[in-house]
Structures are given as structure tokens and as C-alpha cells.
Amino acid sequence: MKRLQLQRWSSTVLSPRARTGNCLHQQLYTAKLRYQSTASSIQSESAPYDAIDVLEDPKLMSQVRRVHKHKSALAYPSPPVEAATRSAKLAALHARLYLPSRLPLQTLARTLVDASADENADFNNESLATLGHDLLTYYTTEHLLCNYPRLPLTVIFAAMYAYAGPKTLAAMAKEWGVEHAAMPGGEVDPGYLQFQRVEPGTDVEANSDLQSARPYAAQKNWRKTVTSKIFYDDEFGDQIKGVVSTGSGSGSGVTAELASATFVRAVMGAIYLHAGRPAAKRFFEQHFLSRHLNISELFNFSQPARDLARLCNRENFEPPVAKIISETGRKSRHPVFVVGIFSGQDKLGEGAGASLLEARERAALAALKGWYLYSPLNVRVPSSMEEEGAAPWKPVYVDLGEVIV
Amino acid sequence: MPVKGIRTVTAARNGVGAFILQCKRLDFHYCNFGGSSRGMLAFLTQTLPRFAKENPQIEIRVSPRHQKHPMIKGQYINGNEKSICVRNLEPEDILKKAMILKDASGDKLKRTKKPITSLNESVRGIWSPYHGDLRGV
Numbered sequence: 444m445k446r447l448q449l450q451r452w453s454s455t456v457l458s459p460r461a462r463t464g465n466c467l468h469q470q471l472y473t474a475k476l477r478y479q480s481t482a483s484s485i486q487s488e489s490a491p492y493d494a495i496d497v498l499e500d501p502k503l504m505s506q507v508r509r510v511h512k513h514k515s516a517l518a519y520p521s522p523p524v525e526a527a528t529r530s531a532k533l534a535a536l537h538a539r540l541y542l543p544s545r546l547p548l549q550t551l552a553r554t555l556v557d558a559s560a561d562e563n564a565d566f567n568n569e570s571l572a573t574l575g576h577d578l579l580t581y582y583t584t585e586h587l588l589c590n591y592p593r594l595p596l597t598v599i600f601a602a603m604y605a606y607a608g609p610k611t612l613a614a615m616a617k618e619w620g621v622e623h624a625a626m627p628g629g630e631v632d633p634g635y636l637q638f639q640r641v642e643p644g645t646d647v648e649a650n651s652d653l654q655s656a657r658p659y660a661a662q663k664n665w666r667k668t669v670t671s672k673i674f675y676d677d678e679f680g681d682q683i684k685g686v687v688s689t690g691s692g693s694g695s696g697v698t699a700e701l702a703s704a705t706f707v708r709a710v711m712g713a714i715y716l717h718a719g720r721p722a723a724k725r726f727f728e729q730h731f732l733s734r735h736l737n738i739s740e741l742f743n744f745s746q747p748a749r750d751l752a753r754l755c756n757r758e759n760f761e762p763p764v765a766k767i768i769s770e771t772g773r774k775s776r777h778p779v780f781v782v783g784i785f786s787g788q789d790k791l792g793e794g795a796g797a798s799l800l801e802a803r804e805r806a807a808l809a810a811l812k813g814w815y816l817y818s819p820l821n822v823r824v825p826s827s828m829e830e831e832g833a834a835p836w837k838p839v840y841v842d843l844g845e846v847i848v
Numbered sequence: 849m850p851v852k853g854i855r856t857v858t859a860a861r862n863g864v865g866a867f868i869l870q871c872k873r874l875d876f877h878y879c880n881f882g883g884s885s886r887g888m889l890a891f892l893t894q895t896l897p898r899f900a901k902e903n904p905q906i907e908i909r910v911s912p913r914h915q916k917h918p919m920i921k922g923q924y925i926n927g928n929e930k931s932i933c934v935r936n937l938e939p940e941d942i943l944k945k946a947m948i949l950k951d952a953s954g955d956k957l958k959r960t961k962k963p964i965t966s967l968n969e970s971v972r973g974i975w976s977p978y979h980g981d982l983r984g985v
Binding site for chain 1: 850851852853854855856857858859860861862864865866868869872873904905906907908909925967968969976977978979
């Protein structure tokens, strides 16, 4: 498969041409063009500063302007492009993450500007985050599905959340040493993550209007099947939130967790655009897949013995039978029973417990986990076919799926 | 629903995939007047540019502290700060102190008792009296 010329795409992220996109935008900014790059034309010094004149006090404003050496910084809600090369924080972050040198500091600065800080879609990280989010979910999904083909769907949702959920991404941003700006603004060092914070006391869950394609979505207490979650919900099995109200300029902010997650996704998208697919995949493997997750701890069975019986029935095994392997102190205060679950001659699982029932449950649990956590050896994921000179594709193992009870 | 998923967060393993240097920022403080800063002033002019170039991951700030001993402060990703006073030291010794701060993880120093710590379960498992070679009493 031929590699696409990504450099050409990435030029749209930075080129000044893209700046003057639509007609409305041209009308609004005819007097003062705001460039995404310092390459072709330097921002004119005579740019008017009315954008920041939200502070009514003229005395204070004049003082603020005098203090700031780079006056162009005050013209827009996010730092100007030329500030990116002057920021020590930004350069340090670039080096700390071992980002490819083809990813310019200007784009890295853009990934740090949330849509709630700068509404202009050409200068915030929303578009990069969308791309990065799709890449992240794609790589995580294929890794999980190919490596653990028998996982139940609810566990896949949980594993997806653990690898690429907002909590993990926010933790990663923290581990990368990204600091948050107290308030977004043009004069802020571009090395800080900039977003508008939520007002204290705001109910974060309440104001998100759920826009689901699911029929009868308004019926909150109706049961939602796992199958319907594949169709209607997002990759974590959560209901898809409506258009996030950050871009609408209503003044409502985002939580620090959400802003950090958007930043991490935007970095992924920026790497893909500037350095190409191999670099993006390497970045994913080094920063996301290398994290520790014990998938066997993600299961929460309600009735393992029943599930195991159904599973044996489906797979045409002999029905499972629980047998005591060893025991001690049956009449004492601390009895211990070791119970094995057998299907014919084969021992499916074994567990120890303080009562016979507990031991049987544990044994059934061990048997079910042994089945669900099957992982084939030498797995290849579909995206490995995108590499040059990849070996012919061999189909991966596809399982029937979890038992239905 | 037969089985539910439990939501968790993956744990970071710094160095397994990518390695993130834990030292975020180094602040170099000096005094233009004091004699204890003489070595520091020489360090700042001669050694620091190369040190900064070799460690681009670290943000470096240089600022005067009038009438005080020279000092190096390190800011770490976990939020901690470590500082070393470098009064009357030669530039080579100051570089050693800067390397100490650079290589530190930011955690408090603690005694390591076990040779290995791991997130993974032990392969052997916990010893059980009910398994293995059962002997009759």
C-alpha cells in the first residue's frame, strides 16, 4: 500500500491561506488578518486591539498594554503564533515527549488551546482532537479485539475506557507535566494548557443535552441493551453527548479533565498530520499501549455458575460439575474448601473458599475468565497492513461472542 | 446482564514505552555582588548553555537573588520541588549538583527494601497449603 503524502495535508494546519476560510470570516477580519504561521507574512503592528477591550477601565487597559512588550499578544483570546517559538515551556514539552521534529512548535501550541479558550476553529485544538480521538479509538479497538477476541462487550467498553477514556488521558497530560493556565488569554505563555474553567457549583452532568439517535432516548429508565450500545452510543458504551457547548460562546467552560483529554487527543492528531501514520502509531504504542492494565480485573459476574453452564452448553462441552478437590476444618471456625469445576475429564477451573458455595463460585469464575481471556499468539492488527512491504493478511480469530443468558 | 465491566484507569509505567524525564524545570539563582556566587556566575556563562542544549526537556530559568547564596531549584512533574544551595562551589561541582536535580524523580528519598517492585502478579502465586505435594498426617 502506498503511503499518502501527509506533508501536503498538514500544510493546511499552518498555511496562512487557510486562515481566510469562509466569507463570514473574511468580513469579520478584513482589517486584521490573523495568521496561523509566521512563515509568509508577519502580523502587522497596526492591528487594532479592540478584541480584548472587554475590560472597561481604560486606565487599567493602558497599563496592561504598557506592561506587555509584545502588544500583538493582547489582540486575540489565545497566544499569537510567534509566541510559540519564544516559549521555553513549549520547547521543553516538545522535547520531553520526544515529538518528531517535523511537528512544529506552533502546532504544539495550538493543541494546548481548548475550544473554550479560543472559539476560532482555526486556532483551537478541536479539529486536531477529533482526528486524534478517531485514531486513538481505532488503534485501541483493533488491539483489544485482535488480542482478546472472546471478551464480552461490556468488558471491551471498560477496557476502551481504561486505555483511551478521558480519565486516563487527563492522567497522561498530568504525567507529561502539562500545567493549566489560570485564565486563557493572548498574553499567557503558550506552554500552558488554556481553557475556560467551569463556574463553581455548576452541575457538569446536567447541562449536557444528550443527542442520541436511539429511539425513545428520552425514556431514561428504560433498559438499554448492550447490542444497542454498539449502534447508538460511543466507544465506551456511554450515551453520545450533544454538541459540546464550548464553541457556542455561551461562556460555559469545560472541566480540567475534559480539556486535558482533548489536548492529548490533539497531540495524537497533530503527530499524524505532520509526521505521518508510522509516527502516530509509534506514539500510540509508546504512550498508550505501554500502560499497565490487568484485563482480568475488569469482570463483574453476577452468576458465574449459570454463565458457565450456558457456555458449556453452547460449545457442546459436557455440563460442568463441581467437585471438592481438598478441604480442611469443615467443622472448625475457618474451613477451607478447594473446589474444581470439571467438564467430563477436563478441569475448567479451580477455586478456594470458606464455604462450598463460595469455592464453587470462585471456581466457575476462574473457568469463565480462562475462556474469555483467551489470547492468540503472534497477533497482527489490521493497521499493520498499512506498513510498506507488509506480509499478506491472515484473518484473525473471530469468536462467537459472550454467552447470552 | 451476565457480566459487567468495571471501569478503571491504566497505570503509567514510565520507561516501559516512552520515558518522561521527571525534572520539569531548573531555576538557577545567583547574586551579582556576593562572593559565594562567583562559581555560579562562571557556571552560568560557561557551562549552562551546553547543559541546556543537552537537556532540552528541562525548562531553565536564570534569575538574580540579591544578597543571597546561589541556589538551584528543581520543579518536578509530581509537583514537588527540590533545592540545593551551591554557595562557594566551583562550576564543575555546580554541574554535579544540577545533574543530581536533573536525575531525581521528585519523590522523597526512601529506602528500597525489596529489590523488585512490580505491578504484575507473581508468576508463582501465593503459597497454599492445599496444593502441591500433599502428605498424609
